[in-house]
Amino acid sequence: MSTQAAATASVSWRDYYELCKPNVVLLMLLTSVIGMFMAVPGMVPLRVLILGNLGIALCAASAAAVNHLVDRRIDLIMARTKNRPIATGRLPTRNAALFAGVLGVAGMAVLLIYINALTAWLTLASLLGYAVVYTLFLKRATPQNIVIGGIAGAAPPLLGWTAVTGEIHGHALLLVLIIFVWTPPHFWALAIHRRDDYAKVDIPMLPVTHGIGYTKLHTLLYTLLLFVVTLLPFATGMSGPLYLLGAVCLGAGFIYWAIVLIRGQNPKAPMATFKYSIVYLMALFIVMLLDHYLYPAVTVFEVRQ
Incomplete structure (x- = not known):
């Protein structure tokens, strides 16, 4: 069996789960949920609460997976990240890229079909801001990377708000x-x-x-x-x-x-x-x-x- 085939055979669901940075996504979802509730005096419609946060979570997980892909070489050197699934080779880059793409498309579909276009496009902008602008460019370009790029990670309460109201x-x-x-x-x-x-x-x-x-x-x-x-x-x-x-x-x-x-x-x-x-x-x-x-x-x- 080839090395790549052996690595693929040993892939666990936990590797895909780690790829999503679940702790980060959960913190984002907390602020998204509270953004929803802050937008209305009563209860958030259950459909919006569930599907809105599902779409936001899928897109956030997609951005996290892209971050793993882009940073796989430096992750292997850094103590905090050296055991990440792509960096160690447990998860092939092709699988990770496909996984990230599926998550992103699914999240956008949920938001466009069941929530509203404003929330969907704002979520896409946040995804691209973190996965592309911050991870690919800012992180390696300036010591102000986290300041400028922080706007992408700050978006979830706005996304929750617009999911309920359809307005900023x-x-x-x-x-x-x-x-x-x-x-x-x-x-x-x-x-x-x-x-x-x-x-x-x-x-x-x-x-x-x-x-x-x-x-x-x-x-x-x-x-x-x-x-x-x-x-x-x-x-x-x-x-x-x-x-x-x-x-x-x-x-x-x-x-x-x-x-x-x-x-x-x-x-x-x-x-x-x-x-x-x-x-x-x-x-x-x-x-x-x-x-x-x-x-x-x-x-x-x-x-x-």
């Missing part, structure tokens, strides 16, 4: 802004921890090109900016006092870890900050959703009136 609203863009500003401090904390890996593969992440101290400072500055941005839903009447309390407490925790990071006395601070940032985003959006229904006087429906 300022409040939906505010949700996008929160994730957009959250992305740099979230990812830079990980990049500090993995600086040597990125240096080995010549990826110009900020800690590689400008140093760890510079990156820590900008992580703190973006965290402070994020704190201000997360107050805007309350300031605009989109959310109420429960959200404000949650945003302040969660933001204070993020600032705390950014300060611990910049002081440099805790060697575990980069990964602790990275892990906190994930919990932070999940908790912030969950509190926003709870506030939306506990304080129904402050709703998008009433704002439109």
Whole structure:
């Protein structure tokens, strides 16, 4: 049996599952679902809730698979990614490319047929933004890669909103802004921890090109900016006092870890900050959703009136 045939024979469904970056997709779906609920004062139609998020998830998984394909050579060198299925050869590139294509086409079909064209095209733009603009170009071109490319990963709450309403609203863009500003401090904390890996593969992440101290400072500055941005839903009447309390407490925790990071006395601070940032985003959006229904006087429906 040839090497390629042997590799193909040993492919597991878990390899395809890993190709989809399920943890990342689930976090995106959480923000998409909450974008849907924030768009209406009551219940999201079940068909939109299920099929809308299915289409978004399929497209996000397709983009993740393309990322595995494009980065397969550098993945093999980096400690964090060296066991990925394409990098190790467990999953042939042809299979992965076909899988990514099927997922993307299926996701677009679901959105076009069952949801609406606006959501479908915005989702496609997000897919191409991550899989092509960020992965193929920005990631290797500039230390601001994660800042510029972050807009693609920030789109899910907007996609959820448009899936329900069929229109782009300022409040939906505010949700996008929160994730957009959250992305740099979230990812830079990980990049500090993995600086040597990125240096080995010549990826110009900020800690590689400008140093760890510079990156820590900008992580703190973006965290402070994020704190201000997360107050805007309350300031605009989109959310109420429960959200404000949650945003302040969660933001204070993020600032705390950014300060611990910049002081440099805790060697575990980069990964602790990275892990906190994930919990932070999940908790912030969950509190926003709870506030939306506990304080129904402050709703998008009433704002439109």
